Amino acid sequence: MFIVLEGIDGTGKSTQVQLLADWFRSQGREVVTSREPTDQPWGKKLRESAATGRLSPEDELEYFLKDRKQHIDELIRPALDAGKVVILDRYYFSTMAYQGSRGFNPREIRAKNEAFAPRPDHLFILDLDVDAARERIGARGDTTNEFEKRDSLAKCREIFLGLAEEPFVHVIDTNRPIAEVQASLREALQ
Ligand SMILES: Nc1ncnc2c1ncn2[C@@H]1O[C@H](COP(=O)(O)OP(=O)(O)O)[C@@H](O)[C@H]1O
Numbered sequence: 001m002f003i004v005l006e007g008i009d010g011t012g013k014s015t016q017v018q019l020l021a022d023w024f025r026s027q028g029r030e031v032v033t034s035r036e037p038t039d040q041p042w043g044k045k046l047r048e049s050a051a052t053g054r055l056s057p058e059d060e061l062e063y064f065l066k067d068r069k070q071h072i073d074e075l076i077r078p079a080l081d082a083g084k085v086v087i088l089d090r091y092y093f094s095t096m097a098y099q100g101s102r103g104f105n106p107r108e109i110r111a112k113n114e115a116f117a118p119r120p121d122h123l124f125i126l127d128l129d130v131d132a133a134r135e136r137i138g139a140r141g142d143t144t145n146e147f148e149k150r151d152s153l154a155k156c157r158e159i160f161l162g163l164a165e166e167p168f169v170h171v172i173d174t175n176r177p178i179a180e181v182q183a184s185l186r187e188a189l190q
């Protein structure tokens, strides 16, 4: 089974991935958890760019695609083929949202990715108001950054929510205690 958790920073993805993995393991299932960008070379370059200076939108998109191709070939597909549960913290829907909010067409990004990336059985969009999410990660910046950042995150949130109607997508309100959010995920997977 292939499960992906998406949402803007601070919606609780990493927290919920761990709880969900524990739940599957308690049922005797073998679980692989992972995240994008990965800790492999392309993912490292992307994380470094956050500190050393943002890449051009074109390069950033290219690096995410390269990182994902390696992630699928080396980890995701082998784990799925072995019948394991794979739970990801971010996948190509984040590319649609974040590079989409930088001007790319989310539909084109989706098509580029689905040419090589398997679609998950379940996609959970963890949803939360931008200010509440930034509060959780203690994100504060100077005013210009603040407005720019908030605006781009609001665009990301809209792109994520644009997926809501698809049959494999579940939108989960995370403006609730952690345990209640996790209960909603488990309920959707029963
Ligand atoms: N439902 C929740 N209510 C309150 N705080 C939460 C909730 N879920 C996560 N948090 C906290 O918010 C912060 C961000 O959570 P995290 O799982 O890292 O989010 P993400 O991976 O989406 O950025 C962490 O300090 C976490 O403990």
Ligand SMILES: Cc1cn([C@H]2C[C@H](O)[C@@H](COP(=O)(O)OP(=O)(O)O)O2)c(=O)[nH]c1=O
Pocket (backbone or CB within 6 Å): 009, 036, 037, 064, 090, 091, 092, 094, 095, 096, 098, 099
């Ligand atoms: C997977 C992915 C992430 N991102 C962004 C979302 C985050 O702001 C950033 C890093 O992801 P994030 O999950 O926040 O990693 P960390 O917890 O180490 O900061 O990468 C994209 O822009 N495109 C993508 O395709």
